[in-house]
Amino acid sequence: MKAEKYRFVILALLVPLAAFSLLTAWPLIQAIAYSFTDWEAYNPEVNFTGLENYQRMMNDQVFWRALQNNVYLVALAPLITVVIALFLAAMLNTGGASKVGGVRPAFGAEFYRVVYFFPQVLSIAVLAVMFQNIFNPRNGLLNAVLGSFGIRDFPGWLSDSKWALTSVMLVLVWAGVGFYVVILNAAMAGVDPGLYEAALLDGASPSRQFLYITLPSIRDTVIVCWIYAFIIALDGFALVQILTIGPGGPDYSTMVLGYYVYSLAFSESKYGYASAIGVVLAIITIAFSVFTSLITRERDKEARARKKAAKAAKRALASSGKEVAA
């Protein structure tokens, strides 16, 4: 009986786990190992060089430029995306007070959710090529739209090094907002309707209701959305590869770490150095994940502690009340 169980477990897991380890886990381990070597194409000797690749990064202008661009993207894209999404999700709940309590969805809410979500199902290749045409200086949609508002002084969206990275960010925001609208809107629908009723009785304005009831109630979901948007903005490699001039240009203005790793490995065949930069990108990603999970855990702890304190205070009040009564 027991033997049969173990035979089944082992047989069932054998193929999937072996394939998974071979095709995903093992390459990661290899990459970390390569990052300490001087492996380059057609180099017959591969030597262990310790931290040399990591020291080389310190003097690599392209690396710093890419890191700087990544910081720009992760600082702005998630913030803008989530703020727009929060705003639209709130607008979707403005159908007035519902007969069954809580807030009624705005007229056409279902339609808006479907439309907003569309970009989420497009491939990165389609998205990038579409936006190449939208940003096209000669016959692009963006200039045509701006032109119809009387704006004629356009920058070269992708060809001007001052604007190119912002254009990449606009695509990230455009594509991301809908996903977070749907998630945040669902979270808002779950807020206790009693809270709004109390606020209505107090005559609180809609904006105050949003700031003091909605936002605090869905704080955890907002954080999750922000983490998601952060990880997507940190990657951005496929988008840069198809959309931008160079790619990564002009003048490295859209170079990001992910694309730098790819081009070092597959265009310049500097395998050791590419791996080292990949490891740095991985460390940044993992540090961020650990950091955010620590914060949320800390907050959970705090919340629990606060609850405990409140309970203790209540008990203390109750007993002191008794004493006074006695």
Next chain:
Amino acid sequence: MSHLSVPSSTDAVVGTASPARARTGIAIAPQSKGQLIVSRVLRILAQLFLVVWALVVGVPLVWTLYSSLKTGEEILTQPWALPAVPQWDNFRRAWVTAEFQNFFINTVIVVAIGLTITLILSSLVAFVLSKFEFAGRNAIRILFIIVMTFPGVLALMPLFFMLQQLGMLNSLWGLAIVYGVGGLPFSVFFLAAFFSAIPGELMDAARVDGCSYWSTFFRIMLPLAKPGLISVGIFQFMGMWNQYILPLIMISDKKNYVLGLGVARLAVDQGYAGDWGAMFAGIVIAMLPVLIVYIIFQRRIQAGMIAGAVKN
């Protein structure tokens, strides 16, 4: 099995209906005329903002759709205008001349094989992880989580050389296997939730009746997990259909291109050939299947994504 799916927002509203209704009678009453006007103005303003974003998202898509029916001349000189005469020939040129028929068929083959692999393997792993106690069970979960946390670009180069040694480069089978195995962590976690919700007694009963573990899995568990398999299948379909990076490193021979590569390549070629109409038609061919799947299953897709995002 509806209790397994994510409760829709209507369920949530109905669930809170009775206690809320009692209170709402009081809550609505003190709304003055001024408040009513404010809320009406607010509603109109809200519609305005909602329409603006719908246009921001919708116009580029609609523009792409109708540009695919314009002549190259029209595309260059009148970016806004609708096509004077729909140029269906754009689609023929994209389909035949630009070889999108091959890319399309290749994509269908790779996605079909990749989906089959991922669904079979992930449901097996999910079943074992959620219904059996054994040493190393947690280690497997941790392995999946660790691999998911790493940025994929780090593994690309070693993966490339390994696939080269295995003879899996430039082959649709190779691509399908990498898709299928790469889809495992997400599918396993998604399906494990479904299997843990199936009562263990069902498995015990089947065992008493003399079913082997394998036939218990195939004949009892898989049919019960069907809603989960469909959801995972839809997600993986969209993910695999839209793949770009893996084919980029694995496929160099144009006859084995998939749609993602074809679209990116067409955008580059179009600069030389100047066939703008065919390029827009190519974009439409690549995005139409996922758009159709999305429109059919949009409720399920949104519900699943919400569940996934909130759980993680």
